Every structure is written in C-alpha cells, then in structure tokens.
Amino acid sequence: MLQAPPVHRYDPRMDYDVIVVGGRPAGASLAARLGARGLRVLIVDRATFPSPPSVPSSPILTPATMALLDDLGVDEAAYHDPHGRMPLFRFAMAEAFETLMRVPEIAGRDYLLGVDRHLLDHLLWTNLSRFERVERRHGFAVTDLLRDGDRVVGIRGSARGAAPIELRARAVIGADGRFSLVARRVGAEVVHADNRHCSTTYFAEWTGVLPVHGQSSSAFVCTDARGLDIIFFALPGGRWSINTHARADRVDIAGDPQRYYLEALQQIPSAWRHLAGAQQITSVLGLKQIANGYRRASGPGWALCGDAVHYKDPIDGQGIYDALLGARLLDSALAAWLAGEPWERAMERYSSELWQATHPMFLSTTGRLGRELYQEPPKIVIRTLLRWLMCDPAYQECFLRVLGRDCPPPRLTSPALIAGAFARGAARDLAAVLGRGRR
Numbered sequence: 001m002l003q004a005p006p007v008h009r010y011d012p013r014m015d016y017d018v019i020v021v022g023g024r025p026a027g028a029s030l031a032a033r034l035g036a037r038g039l040r041v042l043i044v045d046r047a048t049f050p051s052p053p054s055v056p057s058s059p060i061l062t063p064a065t066m067a068l069l070d071d072l073g074v075d076e077a078a079y080h081d082p083h084g085r086m087p088l089f090r091f092a093m094a095e096a097f098e099t100l101m102r103v104p105e106i107a108g109r110d111y112l113l114g115v116d117r118h119l120l121d122h123l124l125w126t127n128l129s130r131f132e133r134v135e136r137r138h139g140f141a142v143t144d145l146l147r148d149g150d151r152v153v154g155i156r157g158s159a160r161g162a163a164p165i166e167l168r169a170r171a172v173i174g175a176d177g178r179f180s181l182v183a184r185r186v187g188a189e190v191v192h193a194d195n196r197h198c199s200t201t202y203f204a205e206w207t208g209v210l211p212v213h214g215q216s217s218s219a220f221v222c223t224d225a226r227g228l229d230i231i232f233f234a235l236p237g238g239r240w241s242i243n244t245h246a247r248a249d250r251v252d253i254a255g256d257p258q259r260y261y262l263e264a265l266q267q268i269p270s271a272w273r274h275l276a277g278a279q280q281i282t283s284v285l286g287l288k289q290i291a292n293g294y295r296r297a298s299g300p301g302w303a304l305c306g307d308a309v310h311y312k313d314p315i316d317g318q319g320i321y322d323a324l325l326g327a328r329l330l331d332s333a334l335a336a337w338l339a340g341e342p343w344e345r346a347m348e349r350y351s352s353e354l355w356q357a358t359h360p361m362f363l364s365t366t367g368r369l370g371r372e373l374y375q376e377p378p379k380i381v382i383r384t385l386l387r388w389l390m391c392d393p394a395y396q397e398c399f400l401r402v403l404g405r406d407c408p409p410p411r412l413t414s415p416a417l418i419a420g421a422f423a424r425g426a427a428r429d430l431a432a433v434l435g436r437g438r439r
C-alpha cells in the first residue's frame with residue numbers, strides 16, 4: 001500500500017502542484033502516488049471512464065504487473081476472473097512441435113491474468129477518490145500547454161461542449177499514451193528507436209473456443225516461423241482474445257481488416273482448429289507498424305510517463321508494467337524536486353532510472369521480433385535446435401521469468417543456457433531412439 005513521505009512547498013500562483021494529462025495506468029498510478037504525499041494534483045483524460053483505451057490493447061498482466069497494482073491499493077479481487085487465470089503457457093511452432101510451460105511463481109503469483117482493460121482502468125481511476133487533494137476530470141481534452149518563457153506552466157483544454165479554460169501547475173506530466181499530445185507540443189524528440197522489425201497486430205474477442213491443451217485457460221502462442229504468430233489468451237467471463245501478430249511489411253489488409261484477420265487465423269491450422277464452432281463477438285481492432293522507442297523524458301516544467309515516453313511492441317506484454325514502474329520512478333523524482341532538489345537533476349535521475357529499468361527488456365523484445373517474425377529458419381532447424389530450445393525446462397523457466405521481470409533478459413540468450421538446452425534436447429532425442437530400438 002502507498003506510504004509516501006509528504007512533500008509540500010505551496011506556490012499560491014499555481015492552481016496545482018502537478019497536472020497529469022492521461023488517466024490510465026501511467027497517469028492514474030502517478031496521481032495516486034503524488035496524492036499519497038498530500039500534493040495538489042489535477043488529473044485529466046479526454047475519455048470518460050469506464051472505457052477501453054483509445055490505442056487498442058488486449059491485455060494480459062504478468063505477476064510483476066499485479067504486484068505493482070497491489071502497491072497502489074488496487075485489489076486483485078476487483079479485476080480477477082477465474083477464466084482469465086492462466087497458469088500454463090502453450091507454444092506451437094510451424095506444425096512441427098508444441099510444448100507446455102508452467103508459469104513459475106513470481107512475487108507470490110504463478111499465473112498470467114487476462115483482464116478487461118475498461119474495468120482495470122476504471123479501478124485505477126476510481127482508486128484516486130481516496131486522495132482528498134487529487135482532483136479528477138474526465139471528458140476533458142487538453143489542446144495546448146501554457147508557457148512562461150521556455151517553461152511549461154499549465155494546460156489549456158475543455159470539457160466536452162464547454163469553453164476552453166487554462167489551468168496552472170508547477171509541473172505538467174504527459175501520461176497521454178504513445179501518440180502523446182504533450183510530447184508533440186513540447187517537441188520531445190525520439191532519442192532512441194529500433195524499428196527494423198515492426199509488427200502489425202489485429203485482435204478480436206471470441207467465445208466457445210475449444211480448450212487449449214485440455215485446460216480451459218492457458219495462454220497459447222502458435223507461430224508459422226514465417227512471419228505470423230497467432231496468440232490466444234483467456235479473458236474474464238469465458239471470453240478469449242485472439243490476436244494476429246505479423247511482420248508489418250507483409251500485412252496488406254486491403255481496406256478490410258476483418259477479412260485479413262480471418263485469413264491470417266486460417267493460415268495456422270493448429271490455431272484455427274480451436275475455433276471450430278467458436279464465435280467472434282467483437283469487431284477487429286489493431287495497430288499497424290507498431291513503433292519501438294523512447295522520447296526525451298523531460299524538459300523545463302514537463303515530463304513524460306508511460307507509453308508517452310517509452311513505447312514498444314505488445315508481444316511481451318510489458319506495457320502496463322513499464323507504465324506503472326515509470327510512474328513510481330517519476331513520483332520519487334517529483335517528490336525530490338518538490339523537497340528542494342533542482343528540477344534538471346531530479347529529472348535526469350528519472351530518465352536514467354527509467355532507461356536502466358526498461359532498456360534490457362526493450363532489447364529483448366526488439367531482438368525477439370527480429371528472430372521470431374523476420375527470420376525463416378529451415379524446417380530441419382525447427383525440428384531440432386528450436387524444438388530442443390523451446391522444450392527445455394530451464395529455457396522455459398528463464399523465458400517466463402524474463403517476462404515476469406524476475407530474471408535479467410540477457411540470460412535468455414546466454415551461450416551457456418542455449419548450449420545446455422541443445423545438449424539436453426539432443427540427449428532426450430537419443431534416449432528416445434535408443435528406447436525404441438530396445439523395444
């Protein structure tokens with residue numbers, strides 16, 4: 001639960017200490033942390049809650065993400081549905097092999113959780129009512145920033161149908177997502193990007209999906225090893241999110257995403273089989289050419305948080321974790337500033353801590369995109385080396401711990417782990433051949 005030392009240096013010329021633009025994982029968690037310090041905070045969002053995010057997201061939470069939600073006082077019981085609980089992770093490759101992994105226990109949980117994003121975001125928004133000095137305005141769109149010289153000192157915006165108003169604060173935070181207006185208005189340039197291997201993803205919700213490996217709820221990834229993955233995960237209430245994740249340069253939706261989506265699902269028979277008799281219950285949503293990068297994190301009077309500062313491909317399911325973690329780092333930098341540390345020094349620390357906490361995973365995700373979507377290993381390699389690797393219990397545990405931010409990502413590509421997995425896989429095959437010979 002949030003326990004933060006209070007910081008307060010009141011400035012009577014300002015309406016608020018901090019204005020946060022964007023009220024989902026990054027913004028709402030930052031406002032909660034600042035509110036717990038007794039700061040005067042205004043948080044605005046142009047959406048009204050409950051609602052799904054405007055940048056579509058089909059969400060899966062890792063144990064580490066849920067642990068960060070615990071810190072905020074958002075009780076898992078309020079967003080957990082038994083159907084969304086996924087203790088198993090099944091992986092199938094190119095119709096050549098499949099394997100079942102068990103999610104290891106991380107931070108007291110041994111499952112991934114599929115959730116309703118509109119519910120989770122609503123819980124984060126309503127959680128803010130606990131903090132007397134946090135004021136919330138939803139349905140309020142920010143259109144510009146106020147400046148005093150080169151320093152940002154507030155926002156201009158309006159509630160739907162109302163006249164624009166101006167509100168001032170000692171700092172303005174853009175937690176307004178990957179297409180951040182705040183970032184555009186302050187000219188926050190991209191300081192690091194890797195868009196060599198972009199994906200395009202489409203998804204819809206289904207019911208009546210045939211059980212995956214005899215378990216009604218397990219995550220399931222099928223890849224054709226030729227640039228297309230189909231990803232299933234369980235959602236509350238017996239629903240499934242079924243996603244196509246493809247190399248972006250090969251996706252041509254020809255103006256009809258629904259047709260593209262169904263054709264892509266049919267390309268992988270081991271995925272399509274599970275949809276016999278199933279029903280698609282939502283329209284298809286998606287994002288094309290998903291960019292991966294970092295923007296400059298701060299400048300005079302402003303800072304960015306969540307996807308606004310660091311955005312990446314959803315394949316590793318890290319976006320909400322990084323948004324919540326980044327908000328924690330920014331909260332502590334803002335508190336140090338309000339307690340007297342110079343703005344530039346506090347924000348430099350935020351930027352560097354954010355980089356250290358997220359960049360290894362960013363490298364892992366972008367590396368994985370290159371290997372899994374853009375390389376086309378020969379069949380013989382899939383049937384031997386890749387099968388040995390993906391079916392190896394030590395490799396599987398490392399993979400799932402990396403996703404759970406419980407193991408440094410470089411370990412996943414360490415020669416020792418890979419060589420060991422190859423050796424154990426070859427030995428298993430040899431033992432099977434010898435066993436058959438003896439029978």
Ligand SMILES: Cc1cc2nc3c(=O)[nH]c(=O)nc-3n(C[C@H](O)[C@H](O)[C@H](O)COP(=O)(O)OP(=O)(O)OC[C@H]3O[C@@H](n4cnc5c(N)ncnc54)[C@H](O)[C@@H]3O)c2cc1C
Nearest residue numbers: 022024025026046057059060142176177306307314319320
């Ligand atoms: C296809 C897809 C699948 C994903 N799957 C997962 C997953 O499984 N697990 C996971 O952890 N992450 C996933 N993500 C990533 C995750 O959705 C994001 O990382 C996360 O939502 C970022 O949170 P945020 O608060 O930074 O931004 P957002 O959730 O994008 O929220 C930004 C908010 O800012 C508001 N806003 C924007 N402009 C203005 C304005 N001018 N005035 C007022 N308000 C404004 C918007 O209305 C919005 O509510 C996925 C992303 C995609 C695209």
